[in-house]
Amino acid sequence: MALVAGYVASDLLLRRIAVASSGIIPWYPGAGLALAFLVLGGTAVAPVLFAARLLLYRWPDASDLPLWVAALEAALQTAAYAVGASVIRERVLAGLQSWRARHAAWLVGVIGATATVAALVSSAEFIGWRGLPASAFWTNLATFAAGDAAGALVVLPALLFALRPLLAGLSSSRHQGTRAGARARSPDAPLSAAGALLPLGGALPVVQAAAVLGALLLGFWLHAHGDTSLTLVALLGPLAWVALRQGLRGAVLVTLVYGLAWGAMALVWGLAPSTVPAVQSLLLTLGVVALLLGAARTETAESAARYWHLLASASEGIWRVDAEGNTLYLNERMAEILGLSVEEAAGREIRDFVLDEDRARWEEERRLRLAGVDSTYEVRARRPDGSVAQLVVNGSVVRSTDTGEPVGSVAIVTDITAARRTEAERQMAQVLLETAFRSSRDAMVIFRASDEQIVDVNDMWCRATGYERADVLGRSQKELRIWGDPADSARLAEAIREHGAVQDFEIAFNRHAPGGVERGYALLSAQPAIVDGVTYLLVSGRDITVERRRADTERQLQRLEELGRMAGSIAHDFNNLLTVVLAYTQFVKGSLAAHSPVDPLDVDEIERAAQRGRELTSRLLAFSRNQPAEPRVVDARDVVDRARGMLQSILPPIVRLEIERSPEPLPVLADPGQMDQILLNLAVNARDAMPNGGMLTISTELLQAPSGEVAEQVGQDAIPGQYVLLRIRDTGCGMEDATLPRIFEPFFTTKPQGEGTGLGLAVVFGIVRQARGVVRVESAVDRGSTFSIFWPTASIAPMPLDVSLVDDDSRAHMTGGRVLLVEDDATVRTITRRILEDGGFEVRAASDGERALRCLDEMEAEGRPPDVVLSDVLMPQLGGRGLAQRLAARRPGLVVVLMTGHAGVTDVREGLVNVPFPVVQKPFNVTELLDVIDAAVARARQG
Numbered sequence: 001m002a003l004v005a006g007y008v009a010s011d012l013l014l015r016r017i018a019v020a021s022s023g024i025i026p027w028y029p030g031a032g033l034a035l036a037f038l039v040l041g042g043t044a045v046a047p048v049l050f051a052a053r054l055l056l057y058r059w060p061d062a063s064d065l066p067l068w069v070a071a072l073e074a075a076l077q078t079a080a081y082a083v084g085a086s087v088i089r090e091r092v093l094a095g096l097q098s099w100r101a102r103h104a105a106w107l108v109g110v111i112g113a114t115a116t117v118a119a120l121v122s123s124a125e126f127i128g129w130r131g132l133p134a135s136a137f138w139t140n141l142a143t144f145a146a147g148d149a150a151g152a153l154v155v156l157p158a159l160l161f162a163l164r165p166l167l168a169g170l171s172s173s174r175h176q177g178t179r180a181g182a183r184a185r186s187p188d189a190p191l192s193a194a195g196a197l198l199p200l201g202g203a204l205p206v207v208q209a210a211a212v213l214g215a216l217l218l219g220f221w222l223h224a225h226g227d228t229s230l231t232l233v234a235l236l237g238p239l240a241w242v243a244l245r246q247g248l249r250g251a252v253l254v255t256l257v258y259g260l261a262w263g264a265m266a267l268v269w270g271l272a273p274s275t276v277p278a279v280q281s282l283l284l285t286l287g288v289v290a291l292l293l294g295a296a297r298t299e300t301a302e303s304a305a306r307y308w309h310l311l312a313s314a315s316e317g318i319w320r321v322d323a324e325g326n327t328l329y330l331n332e333r334m335a336e337i338l339g340l341s342v343e344e345a346a347g348r349e350i351r352d353f354v355l356d357e358d359r360a361r362w363e364e365e366r367r368l369r370l371a372g373v374d375s376t377y378e379v380r381a382r383r384p385d386g387s388v389a390q391l392v393v394n395g396s397v398v399r400s401t402d403t404g405e406p407v408g409s410v411a412i413v414t415d416i417t418a419a420r421r422t423e424a425e426r427q428m429a430q431v432l433l434e435t436a437f438r439s440s441r442d443a444m445v446i447f448r449a450s451d452e453q454i455v456d457v458n459d460m461w462c463r464a465t466g467y468e469r470a471d472v473l474g475r476s477q478k479e480l481r482i483w484g485d486p487a488d489s490a491r492l493a494e495a496i497r498e499h500g501a502v503q504d505f506e507i508a509f510n511r512h513a514p515g516g517v518e519r520g521y522a523l524l525s526a527q528p529a530i531v532d533g534v535t536y537l538l539v540s541g542r543d544i545t546v547e548r549r550r551a552d553t554e555r556q557l558q559r560l561e562e563l564g565r566m567a568g569s570i571a572h573d574f575n576n577l578l579t580v581v582l583a584y585t586q587f588v589k590g591s592l593a594a595h596s597p598v599d600p601l602d603v604d605e606i607e608r609a610a611q612r613g614r615e616l617t618s619r620l621l622a623f624s625r626n627q628p629a630e631p632r633v634v635d636a637r638d639v640v641d642r643a644r645g646m647l648q649s650i651l652p653p654i655v656r657l658e659i660e661r662s663p664e665p666l667p668v669l670a671d672p673g674q675m676d677q678i679l680l681n682l683a684v685n686a687r688d689a690m691p692n693g694g695m696l697t698i699s700t701e702l703l704q705a706p707s708g709e710v711a712e713q714v715g716q717d718a719i720p721g722q723y724v725l726l727r728i729r730d731t732g733c734g735m736e737d738a739t740l741p742r743i744f745e746p747f748f749t750t751k752p753q754g755e756g757t758g759l760g761l762a763v764v765f766g767i768v769r770q771a772r773g774v775v776r777v778e779s780a781v782d783r784g785s786t787f788s789i790f791w792p793t794a795s796i797a798p799m800p801l802d803v804s805l806v807d808d809d810s811r812a813h814m815t816g817g818r819v820l821l822v823e824d825d826a827t828v829r830t831i832t833r834r835i836l837e838d839g840g841f842e843v844r845a846a847s848d849g850e851r852a853l854r855c856l857d858e859m860e861a862e863g864r865p866p867d868v869v870l871s872d873v874l875m876p877q878l879g880g881r882g883l884a885q886r887l888a889a890r891r892p893g894l895v896v897v898l899m900t901g902h903a904g905v906t907d908v909r910e911g912l913v914n915v916p917f918p919v920v921q922k923p924f925n926v927t928e929l930l931d932v933i934d935a936a937v938a939r940a941r942q943g
Contacts, residue, residue, distance in 0.1 A: 027259060027283050031081075031115060031148040032155025038085030039093065039160070050078040076121045084114030093160070104248075104295030108288055111152040112145075119144030146280040153287025154259030157252035208245065211238040212254050216261050223275075232282055239286060243293040251294030255287050317391075317413035320398070325350045325366060328408065337391070337415045339383030353381040355388065365395060369409040372397050378416075390417045442540045445477075449496075449528065449535040452477040452489070464520065464543050466512035484508030484519055492526060494719070496537070498711055502526040506544075520545040581609050610923065631771075633794040636666040636700050636724045639675045646676065647683045647696075654693030655686075662700045666724040667794040674767045681764050682728045682787055689732025689785065697729045703790065714790045715774040723773075726789040735779040743777065764789075816840040817937035818864060822852040822871035822883065828922070832870070832929075839930045841937075849878025853886065866894070868936040873900040873908055873919070881908050888914045895936045899924065 034049055053074035091106045122144045215238040222231040235258060243251035262279060317334030321327055327348050335342045338353055354362045358379045365377050374396045381389045392414040400407045437444055443461035447454045454472050462469055465482060472480060483489050488507040495502045504523050511518040522541040529536050584602045591598045640659055647657055679698070686696045705713045707720040714723060735743070744765040768775050768789055779785035819841045823829035829845055836843045844859060844866065846852040852871065859865050869887060871880040878886075884896040896915045898908060901922035909915045916939065917932055 027150035027154060027263065027280060028147040029151045029155045029259070029263070031118065031151040032153075032159070034081045035085055035088070035111070035114065035152055035156050036159045038081055039088050039156070042089075043082045043086060046078050046082045049081065050074050053077055073121055077118050080114055080117040080121065084110050104291040107157065108153070108291055111156065112149055115148035115152060116141075116145045118148050143276065143280070146277070146284060150259070150280050150283040150287060153291070154255055154283060157248075157287075157291055158256035161249050161252050208238070208242050208250075211241060212257060214238075216258065220261075220265060223278075232285060235282070235286055236289060239290055240293060243290060244297050246294075247298035248291070248294035249298075251290040251297075255290040258286055259283055317415065318410065319350075319413055320408065320410045321350060322408040323370060323406070334413055337389055337413060338381060339385060339387070339389075355380045355382055365393070366409075369395055369397055370406050372399075372406050388417075389415055390420045392416050440540065442542050443522065444538070444540045446536055446538050447477060449493070449537050454480075455536065461541075464511065464522070464541070465509065481510055481512075481517075484510050484521075491719070492524065494707065496526055496528060498707065501528070507541075509541075511545075521548040581606055584609075631669050631671050633667050633669055634672055634675075636668050636670075636675070636726060636791065637661050639670075639672055640679070640698055640700060640726075642672075643676050643679045647679060647698075650680070650683060651687055651696065652693075655690050656693075656695045658695060658697045660697065660699035662702060664702055666700055666702060668724050668771075668791045669794040670771060670791065678726075678764050678767055678789065679728075681761065685761070686728065686730035686732060686785070689730055689734070694731035694784075697727075699725075699727045699729075701725050701727075702793070705790075715776065718774050718790065719772075719792075722793040723790040724793055726791060727786060728789075729784065729786045731784045734781045734783050734785055736781055740777060740779060744775070816842060817867040817933070817940070818842045818844070818859070819933060819937075820852060820855060820859065820866040820869045821845045822847075822849060822869065822875070822880070824848055824872060824875040828872075835926050835929060836870075836933065839933070841933065848875045849880070849883035849886070852878075852883060856887075856891075865891075867940040868933060869894060869896045870933065871896060871898055873898050881912070884912050884915050888912065893940070895940045897932055897936050899929075 037049060038046060054070055087110045088107060091110070092103045119141050215234050218234045219231045222234060239251060239254050239258075242254050262283065266279075312331050314331055314333055317337045318329075318331045319327065319334050320329040327346055327350070330338075330342065330345055332342060335345050338345055350362065350366075351359060361377065362379050365375060365379075368375055374394075376392065376394045379391055379393055381391055383389060394412045394414075395409050396411070397406045398408045398410055399405060437456075438458050440458055440460060443464045444458045445454060445461050446456045453474060453476050457467075457469055457472060459469075462472075465480075467480065477483065478486070478489070485508050492502065492505060492507070495505060503525050505526065506521065506523055509520050509522055511520045521544050523544055524539055524541045526537050526539045529538060584606045587602045588598050588606075590596075591602075640661070644657070644659060651657055683696060690696075701724075703713065703723045703725045705718065705720055705723055710718050710720045743761050745762065764787075765775055768791070772792055774790040776788045776790070777785065778788070819836055821829065821833055821836065821843055823832060823845070824847050826847075829847070833843045833845050842864075844855050846855045849871070852869070856866065856869075869883070871883050873880040880896075880898045880900075884898070887894050887896060892914065894914060895917075896912070897917055897920065898915055899920035899922060900908070908919060917936060920929060920932055
């Protein structure tokens with residue numbers, strides 16, 4: 001609003017110097033104020049200007065114009081100024097952040113066009129309503145246009161580019177309490193508002209201000225003597241000087257001073273109408289020259305300022321030297337590289353910094369610069385603190401603008417000291433790591449985690465596996481069959497996902513020797529590393545094959561020693577059993593000799609003694625881990641329920657048995673007999689730990705062990721999934737901490753000599769581990785013991801226990817069958833034949849497989865071929881498996897049942913389709929044998 005008030009005030013004030021006949025004044029500052037008001041406020045404030053213009057037309061001393069004429073002229077004048085202001089905002093002010101001379105040209109053109117349109121409106125109003133002759137139209141138009149243009153050229157640029165920024169700068173300086181422009185700048189930088197000398201707006205030094213004031217006085221004197229040309233020359237000199245030194249802001253400020261001075265002169269001394277055109281031409285010329293010259297200088301200064309700013313703020317060092325190598329310029333980064341300030345480095349020779357060892361190289365490069373050759377080279381410079389900087393110099397020739405000859409050089413300098421140090425450290429680390437990798441006494445391999453593709457191996461790995469390095473790079477460990485047990489690969493991956501890194505992970509591996517594949521053992525440590533988003537594993541392994549074999553040998557020797565110590569105990573047990581068998585056998589024979597009835601209790605005792613011997617043999621076989629097993633899917637709850645009676649029989653009355661049964665099925669793949677053995681052994685231990693009575697609790701439940709919790713819930717080597725948890729708790733005497741780590745060792749026992757063999761818990765551990773389960777023990781002295789057995793669940797429904805192979809209906813309809821018995825032991829052959837014949841079967845016997853084939857021919861020739869072949873597995877000439885293979889080719893429908901007393905034939909049925917029933921284990925129960933043969937005969941007759 002201050003601009004509008006100034007607009008009104010200036011119009012009223014300058015009416016005093018207006019030419020009486022036309023109202024024309026030499027220059028009209030109101031035009032500049034009006035444009036400035038609309039430029040700064042936007043076209044939205046145009047109604048305010050319209051109201052001010054209308055007010056001036058209706059002022060008391062104004063001519064009595066009709067209201068509609070005044071309103072029309074005010075509207076047209078305002079519209080002209082609004083259009084001009086819009087163009088100035090878009091074409092001029094939009095580029096002020098990066099000023100160019102073309103913006104000054106646009107400003108001059110817009111001011112001229114706006115002044116012409118406004119003058120056209122005013123001239124029309126003077127001719128039409130104030131009674132001036134029509135012949136004066138063009139004269140008035142030119143005078144009005146020149147006055148408005150001069151006023152706009154004097155006032156508008158000064159308001160936009162000098163006074164407004166100056167006031168903002170002074171206000172900022174007062175609020176911040178600092179002196180603006182204190183930072184060093186180049187001589188070509190644009191005008192600064194700091195350190196000003198009033199009254200010239202605080203922008204001109206004393207000498208320049210004095211020159212401007214002197215030019216004004218001289219111009220007034222020359223104008224008074226009628227020399228207009230010399231007046232223009234006198235005023236242009238200081239204006240040009242200020243424009244070239246201070247740029248656009250200084251130039252327009254001087255123009256404003258000139259305009260105000262001439263306006264004041266007109267107010268004080270008056271102005272002859274004949275001199276108005278001369279004054280207008282003078283002010284127009286000064287305004288145009290100030291804008292164009294000042295804008296050109298500002299553009300140059302801004303370009304120079306950007307250039308110096310780029311040099312000063314460059315991230316690389318910039319060093320300008322003359323032909324002799326003396327420093328002419330360097331930026332702050334270059335000074336920082338040299339360890340000096342800019343002032344300390346200025347003027348010094350480059351050779352003062354270059355190391356003696358590199359000085360010859362630098363001299364050679366300097367000669368190349370003088371010869372006009374650009375190049376890049378490295379040199380070392382010593383800093384004041386004694387450190388050495390490694391520099392890369394990109395040198396370019398600087399040529400004379402007059403002769404074109406080289407007069408120096410400018411270099412872009414990069415400090416690569418830290419990079420070289422880092423590179424040296426990286427190379428050293430790489431060499432050390434490579435050396436450690438190659439010379440390590442442990443086998444080391446790097447492979448991709450996703451597919452185990454090998455990236456690199458060391459010599460020890462090659463020696464351990466039997467491969468050459470060139471033969472394995474780029475190939476997979478699985479393809480090379482490195483893993484002795486392929487499941488170890490999955491276990492290792494799972495352990496790494498679980499714990500991040502792995503230490504002392506024991507595996508079996510294959511050593512590919514010339515004579516074949518050998519089994520080895522190693523302890524692995526694995527560490528993952530991610531490179532470009534791909535996970536690799538660095539695995540180091542210590543070959544423990546020799547230690548493992550030595551330990552196995554020592555354990556075998558220890559086992560032999562323990563077996564020797566245990567022999568008395570085993571012999572004692574068997575002698576007791578044989579004593580019972582022999583004694584009761586003599587009782588039976590005595591009764592038979594006396595033709596007296598045989599006491600059934602004597603026979604029962606013989607049978608019980610044989611059963612105890614069978615159980616003792618089963619325990620020994622389970623301990624050796626060679627006991628044949630017949631696993632099937634059963635419900636762990638049924639196993640515990642069935643064993644209740646057996647357990648009650650071995651527990652004294654003072655020990656109470658409690659079974660906690662899970663409400664949901666617990667399917668496991670197991671041999672029910674082996675699970676009975678586990679329960680029996682643990683119950684015996686619990687009984688012995690509670691001589692004064694207590695409670696034995698057996699519980700079953702289903703446990704879900706996800707990958708993140710399996711190590712804590714089950715064990716470090718366990719695989720995530722579902723487990724059946726069988727927990728046996730007692731309230732006995734418990735165990736000491738020193739005892740717990742050894743309880744699963746074979747022959748280790750805390751019982752007095754002769755009262756225990758130390759096999760019970762070893763058997764439990766062996767059975768559970770064969771099933772890929774886990775056994776955990778918690779115990780404390782006088783607080784009892786808890787054995788937790790984690791058994792993997794089975795995926796199919798369990799089978800009921802104690803189901804006969806032949807149902808009662810089928811047995812009732814059987815009329816016997818023909819059996820070909822093949823057994824090499826005469827005693828076993830005789831008793832087996834008697835059992836079968838007493839069971840209603842017709843039996844033909846042979847002592848080996850070859851004789852069995854001849855018997856088969858004879859039976860077929862007689863028209864009485866066998867329904868079933870019952871054969872021992874291990875026999876001279878032709879064993880049971882070979883016989884079954886021959887019979888499968890000769891008589892595919894003939895059912896074969898195998899029996900054995902040997903412990904290592906659990907897989908004897910593999911690949912034999914004509915052996916559908918499990919192997920019968922010796923010593924066999926009569927009923928069990930007859931059940932199997934009945935089922936085989938039924939199967940044969942059903943075809």
